[in-house]
Amino acid sequence: MRQGFYQKIATTGIRNNRKMYLPYMCITGMFVMIYYIMHYLSDMEYPAGMRGISILRTTMPMACEIVAMFSLIFLFYISTFLLRKRSREFGLYRILGMDKGNLCRIMFHEQLFSGLISIAGGIFCGILCSKLAEMLLYQMFQQPVSYAFHIPWTAVCSTAAIYAAIQLVLLIKAMWIVRRSNPLILFSGSRTGEKPPKANWLLAIAGILILATAYYMAVTIENPLSAFTKFFIAVLLVIIATYLLFIAGSVAFCKLLQKNKRFYYHQKHFVPVSSMVYRMKRNGAGLASICILSTIVLVTVSCISCLYFGTEKEVRDMYPYDMELDLIANDLNIPEIQEKLETQFSAYEDQITDETSFFSAQTVGVIDHHILTIPEEMDWTLSADHIRAIVVLSTEDYTKLTGEQVSLQPQECLLYPSGTSYPYDTLIIANGATYTVKEVLQQFHSDFSVDSVVAVIASFILVVPDLDTFCAPFEGMESRLGNPLVPVYWEYAFNLTCDHNKQIQLSAQMKQEIEQLLPEDTTFSWTSYAEELEDSQGANASLFFIGGLVTLVFFCATVLIIYYKQISEGYEDERNFAIMQRIGMKKTEIHQAIRTQMRMVFLLPVLFAGIHMLFAFGFTSKILILFGVFDTSYMALVTFFSFIGFAILYTIIYRITTESYYQIVSAAH
Amino acid sequence: MEMVSVTGLKKTYVTRFGGHQVEALKNVNLSVEQGEFVAIMGESGSGKTTLLNILAALDTATSGSVVVAGQDLSTIKEKYAAQFRRNHLGFVFQDFNLLDTFTLEDNIYLPLVLNGVSHKEMRQRLQPIATQLGITELLQKYPYEVSGGQKQRCAVARALITNPKLILADEPTGALDSKASDSLLELFHQINETGQTILMVTHSVLAASHASRMLFIRDGEVFHQIYRGTDTNEQFYQKISDTLTLLAGGKQA
Numbered sequence: 002m003r004q005g006f007y008q009k010i011a012t013t014g015i016r017n018n019r020k021m022y023l024p025y026m027c028i029t030g031m032f033v034m035i036y037y038i039m040h041y042l043s044d045m046e047y048p049a050g051m052r053g054i055s056i057l058r059t060t061m062p063m064a065c066e067i068v069a070m071f072s073l074i075f076l077f078y079i080s081t082f083l084l085r086k087r088s089r090e091f092g093l094y095r096i097l098g099m100d101k102g103n104l105c106r107i108m109f110h111e112q113l114f115s116g117l118i119s120i121a122g123g124i125f126c127g128i129l130c131s132k133l134a135e136m137l138l139y140q141m142f143q144q145p146v147s148y149a150f151h152i153p154w155t156a157v158c159s160t161a162a163i164y165a166a167i168q169l170v171l172l173i174k175a176m177w178i179v180r181r182s183n184p185l186i187l188f189s190g191s192r193t194g195e196k197p198p199k200a201n202w203l204l205a206i207a208g209i210l211i212l213a214t215a216y217y218m219a220v221t222i223e224n225p226l227s228a229f230t231k232f233f234i235a236v237l238l239v240i241i242a243t244y245l246l247f248i249a250g251s252v253a254f255c256k257l258l259q260k261n262k263r264f265y266y267h268q269k270h271f272v273p274v275s276s277m278v279y280r281m282k283r284n285g286a287g288l289a290s291i292c293i294l295s296t297i298v299l300v301t302v303s304c305i306s307c308l309y310f311g312t313e314k315e316v317r318d319m320y321p322y323d324m325e326l327d328l329i330a331n332d333l334n335i336p337e338i339q340e341k342l343e344t345q346f347s348a349y350e351d352q353i354t355d356e357t358s359f360f361s362a363q364t365v366g367v368i369d370h371h372i373l374t375i376p377e378e379m380d381w382t383l384s385a386d387h388i389r390a391i392v393v394l395s396t397e398d399y400t401k402l403t404g405e406q407v408s409l410q411p412q413e414c415l416l417y418p419s420g421t422s423y424p425y426d427t428l429i430i431a432n433g434a435t436y437t438v439k440e441v442l443q444q445f446h447s448d449f450s451v452d453s454v455v456a457v458i459a460s461f462i463l464v465v466p467d468l469d470t471f472c473a474p475f476e477g478m479e480s481r482l483g484n485p486l487v488p489v490y491w492e493y494a495f496n497l498t499c500d501h502n503k504q505i506q507l508s509a510q511m512k513q514e515i516e517q518l519l520p521e522d523t524t525f526s527w528t529s530y531a532e533e534l535e536d537s538q539g540a541n542a543s544l545f546f547i548g549g550l551v552t553l554v555f556f557c558a559t560v561l562i563i564y565y566k567q568i569s570e571g572y573e574d575e576r577n578f579a580i581m582q583r584i585g586m587k588k589t590e591i592h593q594a595i596r597t598q599m600r601m602v603f604l605l606p607v608l609f610a611g612i613h614m615l616f617a618f619g620f621t622s623k624i625l626i627l628f629g630v631f632d633t634s635y636m637a638l639v640t641f642f643s644f645i646g647f648a649i650l651y652t653i654i655y656r657i658t659t660e661s662y663y664q665i666v667s668a669a670h
Numbered sequence: 671m672e673m674v675s676v677t678g679l680k681k682t683y684v685t686r687f688g689g690h691q692v693e694a695l696k697n698v699n700l701s702v703e704q705g706e707f708v709a710i711m712g713e714s715g716s717g718k719t720t721l722l723n724i725l726a727a728l729d730t731a732t733s734g735s736v737v738v739a740g741q742d743l744s745t746i747k748e749k750y751a752a753q754f755r756r757n758h759l760g761f762v763f764q765d766f767n768l769l770d771t772f773t774l775e776d777n778i779y780l781p782l783v784l785n786g787v788s789h790k791e792m793r794q795r796l797q798p799i800a801t802q803l804g805i806t807e808l809l810q811k812y813p814y815e816v817s818g819g820q821k822q823r824c825a826v827a828r829a830l831i832t833n834p835k836l837i838l839a840d841e842p843t844g845a846l847d848s849k850a851s852d853s854l855l856e857l858f859h860q861i862n863e864t865g866q867t868i869l870m871v872t873h874s875v876l877a878a879s880h881a882s883r884m885l886f887i888r889d890g891e892v893f894h895q896i897y898r899g900t901d902t903n904e905q906f907y908q909k910i911s912d913t914l915t916l917l918a919g920g921k922q923a
């Protein structure tokens with residue numbers, strides 16, 4: 002009987018606050034659903050034909066953890082927010098004679114009720130949608146879909162367990178809040194006005210300085226490999242600065258506007274500016290969270306889209322030929338090998354086209370003005386300004402690759418600086434030859450693919466009259482890995498006329514033949530464009546898929562915060578607008594004032610997210626180079642469209658939630 | 671000159687569910703001359719607030735004609751209604767209705783800002799009013815920092831600053847103690863002396879005794895009225911009390 006009483010109070014408590022609790026339960030269910038689907042996909046058995054799925058299998062558990070972690074933090078934040086909103090209600094219960102124990106029991110039943118519904122609902126929807134997600138995944142991998150439906154109990158159980166644990170944490174927090182609730186709150190009430198916020202200039206200025214520092218750090222990062230920690234610090238600083246600016250900076254800015262009498266006492270500015278001060282004080286943290294979540298969503302979406310939609314081009318950039326053999330030629334008799342290969346592959350004569358081969362020496366050096374040292378042991382802690390990837394070609398191969406004729410004197414060279422410049426007219430190789438730079442090339446058009454790492458650090462491509470002369474001084478020297486210090490690569494490549502599946506088959510066959518034909522224990526690399534493409538497509542599809550799910554979680558969270566902001570604003574403004582109408586404000590003026598404020602308040606986070614993304618672009622684009630996306634303008638385009646897409650979506654959500662705001666506000670008159 | 675002229679005013683509310691109708695005002699006839707101080711009394715639910723809302727063009731009459739300061743309110747458009755309120759009317763409410771987000775000064779400026787008055791002129795206008803109301807020291811404070819009486823004086827200042835022809839007050843002393851209500855009523859009296867017309871709804875006989883005329887509303891109709899004539903406040907108070915007793919008795923009979 003008594004038990005039933007608490008249950009009843011708990012359910013009516015939720016029902017009376019359904020405008021608040023329904024979205025909260027929905028989002029919990031949504032998180033449960035996504036977590037379940039991710040778990041389901043990472044536990045699944047995939048057919049061997051799905052190349053690149055391993056990325057999904059290795060990354061998914063990590064993504065699961067991120068989602069669980071985020072759910073905890075976010076739900077914690079939201080449930081605290083909801084309970085604070087209900088403090089008057091709890092005060093009333095206390096006055097009506099309930100003690101803290103009674104309130105805790107009500108809380109327990111509420112949490113049990115909402116938790117059970119959202120977890121059960123989430124898992125149910127998860128089970129329904131998991132098959133859909135699976136089919137989508139197979140579709141992305143262009144694999145036939147199986148229609149067998151199954152429910153893995155491990156996924157169900159672990160999802161339920163994780164979210165039950167989260168609910169438990171929330172319950173503890175709820176009980177703690179309720180225990181501290183004070184019946185006096187009823188009398189102090191939120192109505193009687195809160196103190197006007199004071200501008201905290203110190204924090205505001207700190208925010209600006211920290212943001213400037215962070216931006217400066219992000220922009221000046223050159224080598225993403227060695228600067229990962231630096232970037233991480235920059236990200237942290239941006240987060241801190243965003244919070245400072247939204248919480249303190251915004252209030253300070255409004256105060257500044259208020260000081261300007263002519264601006265402040267103006268029909269259009271008076272009401273928006275003054276209520277903005279309060280709004281920003283109350284919502285600064287929430288808006289900063291929206292801003293940071295939006296930035297995360299934006300950066301992830303743009304990076305993943307870059308990878309996914311550009312897969313074919315990326316792979317083609319890295320592997321210009323359908324088949325490619327790379328050897329370190331220093332100790333090999335290449336002409337003999339080439340002859341053998343050509344005889345061997347004459348069997349495929351009717352399919353092979355564009356056959357080519359060339360030599361290039363590739364190493365890493367340290368540049369000091371015009372002196373280039375090739376150290377036996379590279380010191381990677383050196384500033385990126387001094388490290389150069391070096392690629393050396395002979396004039397003969399240069400002509401073969403680019404189609405351009407050059408003739409060089411023995412001591413002359415051409416130099417193409419990539420990602421850097423070269424202002425000197427001589428180049429001295431320490432312990433080696435000295436060259437006069439005949440021309441600094443502005444462009445280097447060729448199918449010749451630079452290694453991805455080379456693309457990250459600045460590089461020199463040298464064209465010299467004779468490759469052997471260049472290498473001679475380093476003959477016999479070895480790097481730490483046991484390779485020649487200046488390895489000369491021989492690349493033998495050709496295209497094929499058959500389709501990709503046939504190419505993958507041929508690749509395996511040819512690889513065996515090459516193995517047999519080369520001297521024993523020769524290391525070589527044999528790559529097939531078709532294979533690499535399928536691998537990358539698979540990997541990128543996996544990333545795209547996981548990223549999509551995680552982004553969905555973040556995005557829903559953003560939406561929910563916006564919704565709550567609007568609702569609580571609505572309740573707070575309801576009274577004020579009724580007063581203003583009596584004083585003689587037109588309805589249109591009121592709506593105008595509301596719109597101005599809302600637009601400023603809600604566009605601020607996206608605006609900042611956009612700026613954050615802009616400053617992160619330098620870094621993300623360099624990271625993407627590591628993944629093989631070389632085309633910066635393509636990246637910029639994708640990033641731009643991601644932002645536009647996001648802004649449109651955000652505006653739509655803003656519009657919809659604004660509707661519910663108007664409903665509340667206009668209910669007043 | 672006639673400030674308010676109401677003939678055959680009827681207001682019917684249709685409740686949201688079931689179409690049940692509430693007749694808040696049945697047939698109100700009322701005329702207020704410029705410079706009058708009229709008190710309106712009546713039981714709870716008799717339609718006093720409804721009447722004020724209609725006079726302020728916040729609500730529209732179901733039928734009948736309403737002319738305030740020469741403006742026919744039955745045909746006025748929402749757009750002009752707001753402007754009309756701003757230019758010709760001053761409002762004082764029972765619960766002050768100050769905006770918490772503004773200082774008292776800014777609260778008082780609000781109607782002027784809406785009219786696009788310059789900051790310099792606003793200051794000039796506020797100064798004498800603030801001195802008269804004794805709130806000069808309080809202007810930089812926020813509503814939560816001052817007492818009920820001080821808030822109400824500030825609300826009065828807001829009503830006066832536009833120099834309105836008609837001041838509408840809905841139970842202005844309802845939230846005040848007797849001392850604060852006394853000084854507010856004294857203030858209304860002074861304002862009235864300078865020629866402003868005041869229409870005040872009240873439940874308090876004491877408050878009503880400051881007026882020059884008392885209207886009694888019952889069941890949506892003006893049921894009775896008493897003129898002060900040359901009575902002192904005390905005499906008028908006695909008159910009103912007697913009438914109320916009589917009316918209450920008459921109702922029971």
Ligand SMILES: Nc1ncnc2c1ncn2[C@@H]1O[C@H](COP(=O)(O)OP(=O)(O)OP(=O)(O)O)[C@@H](O)[C@H]1O
Binds near residue numbers: 684685694715716720
């Ligand atoms: N918006 C509305 N919708 C429906 N009925 C209303 C509405 N406003 C007022 N009423 C009804 O009209 C009648 C008169 O209300 P009004 O507020 O004018 O009374 P009042 O004289 O001001 O009372 P009080 O002294 O308690 O303030 C009441 O019966 C009330 O229920």
Ligand SMILES: [Mg+2]
Binds near residue numbers: 718719720
């Ligand atoms: Mg009333």
